[in-house]
Amino acid sequence: MATKRDWLETGFDVLARDGARALTIERLCGELDLTKGSFYHHFKGMMGFKKDLLAHFEAEHTARFITAVESSGGHARTKLRRLLDLVLDDKNDSVEIAVRSWALQDTDVRAVQERVDRTRIDYLRVLWRDLGGPESDVAPMSQLLYLILIGAQQVIPPVSAPELRDIYKRALRLVPHEEADTP
Numbered sequence: 001m002a003t004k005r006d007w008l009e010t011g012f013d014v015l016a017r018d019g020a021r022a023l024t025i026e027r028l029c030g031e032l033d034l035t036k037g038s039f040y041h042h043f044k045g046m047m048g049f050k051k052d053l054l055a056h057f058e059a060e061h062t063a064r065f066i067t068a069v070e071s072s073g074g075h076a077r078t079k080l081r082r083l084l085d086l087v088l089d090d091k092n093d094s095v096e097i098a099v100r101s102w103a104l105q106d107t108d109v110r111a112v113q114e115r116v117d118r119t120r121i122d123y124l125r126v127l128w129r130d131l132g133g134p135e136s137d138v139a140p141m142s143q144l145l146y147l148i149l150i151g152a153q154q155v156i157p158p159v160s161a162p163e164l165r166d167i168y169k170r171a172l173r174l175v176p177h178e179e180a181d182t183p
Contacts, residue, residue: 023050122142148167
């Protein structure tokens, strides 16, 4: 028997491979080789699945990273590097791209994507502010760091992780150097 997480991860796989239109009960059951009864054991129809899938997306692709960074502690510079490492080591770019694309077609998904984007940028704002530079740099720099990632995912072909690490290395030269833990 598949767990709820198995269904949700399969949903991400289908979404990433074939888009939102492919997210059907029949397709999900076929992917897992299970019956509709198993699906309904976990979800209240496709609307329930969609709601849970989006909550899972937000938890796994945003909250999990922030929690991991915060629990590891350290100064803002250390946290920022840790966040970049976690995000760049993650292999779910195709899910990010698929959800962003889905958000252009569905207002519920758009609302979640807006909240995810806002949460991510707000967290980058906190980190940048804690670095101690001018307050006037906080909003633009947090947006710049986020837009580098989104842009790198959207170009075809996407920017590779090593190339993106190099781009971030260059962007992080803009970090104020007033702290003791500079590299």
